[in-house]
Amino acid sequence: MPRIISPDSLISMKEAQKLILSSFKNQTKSRFIPVKNALGYTLADPVSIFRTIPPVTLAGMDGIALKSKETRGASNEHLREVSGISVNIGLPVPDDYDTIISPEEVRKTEKGQYLISKPISPRQHIIPKGSEAEKGQIIMQADHVLTPYDIAALIHFGVKDVAVRHWKVGMIATGDEIIPSKKEPHPGEIVDTNTIMISGYLQGFGVLTEGFPITPDEPDLIASRILSACDTCDIVLVLGGTSAGTKDYSVDAIEKAGNLLFHGVAMEPGKPVLCGSVMGKPVLGMPGSPAACLLSFFQFVFPLLKSWGVPIPPKKHVIGEITRDIEPFFGYDLFYLVRTRYEDGVIRIFPLEWEFGYITGISADGILHLPEWSNGYRKGERVQISLIR
Numbered sequence: 001m002p003r004i005i006s007p008d009s010l011i012s013m014k015e016a017q018k019l020i021l022s023s024f025k026n027q028t029k030s031r032f033i034p035v036k037n038a039l040g041y042t043l044a045d046p047v048s049i050f051r052t053i054p055p056v057t058l059a060g061m062d063g064i065a066l067k068s069k070e071t072r073g074a075s076n077e078h079l080r081e082v083s084g085i086s087v088n089i090g091l092p093v094p095d096d097y098d099t100i101i102s103p104e105e106v107r108k109t110e111k112g113q114y115l116i117s118k119p120i121s122p123r124q125h126i127i128p129k130g131s132e133a134e135k136g137q138i139i140m141q142a143d144h145v146l147t148p149y150d151i152a153a154l155i156h157f158g159v160k161d162v163a164v165r166h167w168k169v170g171m172i173a174t175g176d177e178i179i180p181s182k183k184e185p186h187p188g189e190i191v192d193t194n195t196i197m198i199s200g201y202l203q204g205f206g207v208l209t210e211g212f213p214i215t216p217d218e219p220d221l222i223a224s225r226i227l228s229a230c231d232t233c234d235i236v237l238v239l240g241g242t243s244a245g246t247k248d249y250s251v252d253a254i255e256k257a258g259n260l261l262f263h264g265v266a267m268e269p270g271k272p273v274l275c276g277s278v279m280g281k282p283v284l285g286m287p288g289s290p291a292a293c294l295l296s297f298f299q300f301v302f303p304l305l306k307s308w309g310v311p312i313p314p315k316k317h318v319i320g321e322i323t324r325d326i327e328p329f330f331g332y333d334l335f336y337l338v339r340t341r342y343e344d345g346v347i348r349i350f351p352l353e354w355e356f357g358y359i360t361g362i363s364a365d366g367i368l369h370l371p372e373w374s375n376g377y378r379k380g381e382r383v384q385i386s387l388i389r
Contacts, residue, residue: 010266012372013333017303019261020275024282026308027234029166035154038146041164041206042311047140049157053132057095059087060125064106064114065097068122076117084114093126100125133157145206145311167310168208169301170233171195172225174215174241174250175288193358194239194286194293201297205310217241222253230257230279234308235301240288250274250285258283266372267333269354270296291354291361295335298367316387318366320347321380326368328376337364338385349385365389 030044064084074080087093099120106114173192181191192214199209215225229236241250251263251274258278265273269292274285284300286293306312336351337360351368352360366385377383
């Protein structure tokens with residue numbers, strides 16, 4: 001049955017983060033995927049190339065290809081008649097021609113030969129075979145995060161598939177009132193948007209996601225879904241059902257499926273977050289409110305994935321003047337969505353009120369953190385925020 005989350009049972013946010021990180025070690029696997037689909041993924045193994053680039057000697061400019069040895073001794077007084085062929089930049093040059101000059105530097109004879117008045121050095125404007133890379137050469141190391149430029153380079157070098165680190169997060173939205181996003185809600189129904197929101201963040205870092213069927217408020221069924229998700233996923237997120245309402249059963253379900261590590265963290269929003277271990281894998285219960293779900297995701301899922309090697313970029317911060325007082329709630333970590341504005345050479349930070357839905361977050365561009373036991377912030381004080389856009 002649902003539990004009351006008493007203040008005495010709460011653990012601090014730092015304790016919760018430390019417990020998660022110490023309880024679940026890296027379970028990363030790897031898989032092969034097509035290069036064209038690998039943007040943002042992290043390489044699991046070094047990548048060697050399958051073709052020599054360029055495969056033949058190429059012209060580095062439009063001009064006349066010559067044999068440099070035939071130009072030895074040429075001068076204005078002693079013109080040398082040499083063999084040559086017209087070539088275009090980027091196209092092959094026959095093997096016995098080793099230098100290129102511009103057409104203005106020679107005069108063509110009636111015999112099709114060229115008169116030249118100076119010696120020409122070998123390898124001038126020549127792109128030698130294999131000068132960019134040789135077949136079998138390693139061009140990227142493991143743990144390299146693939147950018148659009150990297151994808152183009154791999155295709156250029158003939159690489160079709162790459163081994164990438166494989167992280168997978170399963171998501172189970174719970175609640176009798178939750179419906180799929182494709183349906184129009186009736187009064188009392190809520191569209192499942194948390195799954196879409198969390199998936200978007202994860203997929204941007206090369207993490208696979210799997211959404212399991214929306215699950216009604218039945219502890220046994222939720223527990224069964226958790227076990228199924230743990231079969232195929234590295235982390236499982238149970239979205240909703242973590243509070244102390246009459247139909248919040250996530251904590252019971254996690255205890256049926258495995259072991260509960262904690263339920264309730266001294267933070268707002270996000271107090272009802274919980275964590276358990278099922279089949280040795282982390283199962284986190286996230287509050288159903290979008291704001292609390294997002295904050296819990298940032299504070300608990302991000303650090304765990306980062307410790308496993310997921311290429312989550314560092315947070316970007318700005319410092320500005322806060323536009324109103326923020327009072328502390330001693331013993332709690334408090335978070336505020338904020339909007340920033342540049343005025344008179346100063347960044348001004350406007351704290352917003354958390355609401356159940358999404359409308360506040362649309363205009364927000366950062367998050368302000370007031371740590372536990374802080375004395376709060378006074379209007380005009382310079383504070384640091386984490387950017388979310």
